[in-house]
Amino acid sequence: MKHFKFYSKEDVLSITKIRRFETKLGERVKQIAFADNWIEGLQQSPAKYVLLGIPEDIGIKANYGVGGADTVWLPFLMSFLNTQSNDFLTGEDILLLGHFDFGDIKYLIENNADDADELIGAYRHAVHTIDDEVENLIKVIASFNKIPVIIGGGHNNSYPIIKGTAKGLHKADILLLSQINVINLDAHADFKNTEGRHSGNAFRYAAEDGYLGKYCVIGIHENYIPQNVLMDIHNDPFVDYISYEDIFLRERKNFIQAVAHATGFTEETYTGIELDLDCIENILTSATTPSGITALQARQFITFVAQDAKPAYLHICEGAAQLADGRKSDTTGKLVSYLVGDFIKELSQD
Numbered sequence: 001m002k003h004f005k006f007y008s009k010e011d012v013l014s015i016t017k018i019r020r021f022e023t024k025l026g027e028r029v030k031q032i033a034f035a036d037n038w039i040e041g042l043q044q045s046p047a048k049y050v051l052l053g054i055p056e057d058i059g060i061k062a063n064y065g066v067g068g069a070d071t072v073w074l075p076f077l078m079s080f081l082n083t084q085s086n087d088f089l090t091g092e093d094i095l096l097l098g099h100f101d102f103g104d105i106k107y108l109i110e111n112n113a114d115d116a117d118e119l120i121g122a123y124r125h126a127v128h129t130i131d132d133e134v135e136n137l138i139k140v141i142a143s144f145n146k147i148p149v150i151i152g153g154g155h156n157n158s159y160p161i162i163k164g165t166a167k168g169l170h171k172a173d174i175l176l177l178s179q180i181n182v183i184n185l186d187a188h189a190d191f192k193n194t195e196g197r198h199s200g201n202a203f204r205y206a207a208e209d210g211y212l213g214k215y216c217v218i219g220i221h222e223n224y225i226p227q228n229v230l231m232d233i234h235n236d237p238f239v240d241y242i243s244y245e246d247i248f249l250r251e252r253k254n255f256i257q258a259v260a261h262a263t264g265f266t267e268e269t270y271t272g273i274e275l276d277l278d279c280i281e282n283i284l285t286s287a288t289t290p291s292g293i294t295a296l297q298a299r300q301f302i303t304f305v306a307q308d309a310k311p312a313y314l315h316i317c318e319g320a321a322q323l324a325d326g327r328k329s330d331t332t333g334k335l336v337s338y339l340v341g342d343f344i345k346e347l348s349q350d
Contacts, residue, residue, distance in 0.1 A: 001038070001133070001136075001137065002133070003100050003101055003102050003104075003105075003133055004098060004099070004100050004101075004133070004137065005098045005099055005100075005101055006031075006032050006035035006038060006097065006098040007031050007032075007096055007097065007098045008031060009031050011031075012026050012029065012031060012081060012096060013026060013027070015074075015077060015078050015081055015082075016081045016082060017082050022084065023084070023085040023086075024081060024082050024083065024084065024085055025080060025081050025082070025083045025084070025085050025089070025091035025094070026081030026082065026091075027085065027091075028085045028090055028091035028092050028094075029051070029081070029091045029092075029094045029095070029096045030045055030046075030047045030092070030094065030095040030096065031095070031096055031097075032045070032095070032097065032098075038097075039140055042095070042097075042140065042141065042144060042146070043144050045095050045146075046093075047092075047093050047094055047095035047146070048093045048146055048147060048347075049093060049094045049095065049146065049147050049149050049344055049347075050094075050095045050097050050141045050146050050147070050148050050149065051094055051095065051096045051097065051149045051151075051340070052096075052097045052098060052099060052100075052137070052148065052149070052150055052151075053073035053076075053077070053098075053099035053100065053150070053151045053152075053153070054073075054099070054100045054130075054134060054150060054151070054152050054153035054157050055069070055070040055071070055072070055073035055074075055099055055100070055101075055151075055152075055153060056069070056070050056100065056102045056106070056130060056152075056153050056154065056157075057069040057070045057106075057153075057154060057286070057324075058102060058105065058106055058109075058123050058126050058127060058130065058154070058156075059123075059127050059130070059153070059154035059155070059156025059157065059197070059198050059199040060154040060155075060156070060198075060199045060286045060318070061119075061120075061123050062120060062123035062124045062126075062127055062156070062196070062197065062198035062199065063154075063156075063198035063199040063200045064120070065154075065199060065286040065287065066286045066287075066323050066324055066325055067286070067323065067324035068284075068286060068320035068321075068322055068323035068324050068325075068327075069152060069153055069154050069285070069286060069317070069318055069319065069320050070153070071320050071321040071322045071323075072151070072319040072320055072321050072332050072333055072336060073099055073151055073153075074321075074333075075321045075330075075332065075333025075334070076151055076332075076333040076334075076336040076337055076340075077333075078333065079333050079334040079336075079337040080336075080337040080340060080341070081096075083337060083341060088345055089341055089344060089345050089348070093344070093348060094149075094344065095146075097141075100130075100133065100134070102126075102129075102130060105126050105129060105130075106126075109122040109123060109126060121196075123198070124196035124197050124198055127156055127197035127198060128197055130156070130157070130160070131156075131159060131160040131163075131197065132160070133160075134157055134160035134161065134164065135160035135161075135163050135164040135167075136164065137164070138150075138160065138161050138163075138164030138165055138168065138313070139163075139164040139165075139167045139168040139171070140168065141164075141168065142164060142165045142166075142167070142168025142169050142171075142172065142312070142313075143167075143168035143169075143171045143172050144168075144172070145169075145172050145174065147311060147312070147313060147314070147347070148161070148165065148313040148314075149313070149314045149340055149343065149344070150313065150314070150315045150316070150317075151316055151317075151336060151340070152315065152316065152317030152318065152319075153317050153318075154198075154199035154286075154317060154318060155186075155190050155199045155200075155202055155274075155276055155317050155318055156197060156198055156199040156201075156202050157202070157315070157317065158182070158184075158190070158202035158203060158206065158272075158274060158315060158317070159197070159202035159203070159205045159206050161272065161313060161315055162180060162182060162202075162203075162206040162211050162212055162272055163206060163209065163211045165180055165270075165272060165312050165313050166178045166179050166180045166211045167211075169270060169312065174270070175269065175270065178210070178211060179210065179211055179212065179213045179269070180211070180212070180213060180269060180270045180271060180272055180312050181212075181213045181214040181215065181216075181266035181268070181269055181270070181271040181272070182203065182206075182212060182214075182215050182216075182266070182271060182272040182273075182274060183216050183218065183259075183262045183263065183266055183271055183272070183273055183274065183305055183309065184203070184215070184216070184217045184218070184274035184275075184276065185217075185218045185219055185274065185275045185276065185279055185293075185298065185301050186217055186218075186219065186220060186274065186275075186276040186278070186279050187219065187220060187221045187224060187244065187276065187278050187279040187287070187289055187292060188200070188220065188221070188224050188225075188276070188278070188287070189203070189217050189220055189225060189229055189233065189241065190202050190203050190204075190276075191203050191204045191207075191215075191229050191232065191233065191239070192204060192226065192229060193228070194208060199286075199318075203215055207236075207238075207239070213238065213266075213268075213269060214238045214239070214240075214265055214266045214268075215238065215239045215240070216239075216240045216241065216242075216261075216262040216265045216266055217240075217241040217242075218241075218242055218247075218258050218259060218262050218301070219242070219243070219244045219247065219258070219279050219292075219293055220241050220242075220243050220244065221243070221244050221245075221289070221291075222243050222244070222245050240261075240262075240265050242258045242261060242262070244279075244291075244292070244293075246258075255293070255297055255300070255301075256300065256304065259300075259301055259304050259305060259308075260304070260308070262305070263304070263305055263308040263309045266309065267309065267310075269310065270310045270311070270312035271305075271309040271310055271311060271312055272311075272312050272313045272314075272315065273302070273305050273306070273309070273311055273313065273314045273315070273343070274315050274317070275298060275301065275302065275314075275315070275316045275317075275339065276317055276318050277298075277316065277317065277318050277319035277332070277335075277336075278292075278318050279292050279293055279298075280292050280293055280294070280295055280298050280335075281293065281294060283295075283319065283329070283332060283335065284319065284320045284321070284322075284323065284327060284328070284329035284332050285318045285319055285320055286318055286320065286323070287318070288327075295335055295338075298335075298339060299338060299339060299342050302314070302339050302342045302343050302346070303342050303343075303346045306342075306343050306346035306347050307346050311343075311347065314340070314343050316336055316339055316340070319332045319333075319335075319336060320332060321333055
């Protein structure tokens with residue numbers, strides 16, 4: 001695992017604020033004892049949920065987006081590990097594995113590309129390297145029937161997450177076919193053409209390679225669906241969507257009815273849960289929106305889908321604490337912490 005940093009107990013406690021008469025999640029979450037033997041350690045861990053970060057913005061930049069999605073992992077972690085361990089969420093069923101660091105690849109690209117076209121090409125080439133490493137790790141986690149909880153990073157990572165999860169669950173004899181469904185709460189379909197890997201076409205690649213079964217997008221913004229993508233979705237019985245405008249302007253379904261439609265559409269098999277933070281109003285992302293869902297609705301989405309679907313993984317992506325253009329937010333990491341806690345708490349009630 002060339003680009004993955006495994007966390008020790010000391011790493012976790014170094015950002016956990018110990019306080020008398022209180023117990024924080026950082027004191028209760030599990031770690032791998034020996035990084036050199038991480039596969040065996042992962043297999044033997046009693047934890048059900050494996051938490052890891054992919055703090056990169058290479059895929060976003062490969063899609064002509066604003067960099068900065070590599071900045072939310074640490075703020076999230078500092079917020080999450082300092083959450084109270086109590087009867088609602090003890091943290092003992094969580095294995096905090098670590099995070100990927102692709103900084104060396106990013107440095108080489110940005111210090112050697114001669115022009116904008118070469119830079120985009122190099123970013124897209126680099127995404128394939130990220131794909132391979134992410135897929136290999138997720139496949140091992142899923143093969144032990146554990147649920148990956150992944151904090152991004154760009155939405156490009158959905159492709160290796162879907163692929164790795166499907167392969168892992170198939171290896172564990174839980175799936176007859178190497179294929180899972182996905183529900184995505186997002187302002188964009190990320191179903192663009194396979195012109196080269198980037199954050200806008202992860203689900204197209206997963207579908208064309210046969211790892212994506214049914215795919216439903218909730219809250220897609222009609223202003224940002226390319227016509228060719230819209231036609232492809234309409235012609236594909238395995239892809240569905242409910243637009244933001246249909247929910248909140250035309251009121252053809254309310255928000256919870258839209259989520260219920262998605263869980264019904266994907267109910268036959270294990271389902272990946274995707275939440276692109278750019279669908280939430282005024283949250284700092286590579287594509288911040290002034291018109292979107294609320295943080296409360298995002299939490300309701302996570303809770304309802306965790307309850308009503310067969311979750312294969314949770315992937316929260318595109319958020320930033322600081323963007324490349326200088327914009328900053330002190331709350332993005334804390335929101336992600338709420339969302340991760342909601343997911344695990346809901347599943348732990350079973």
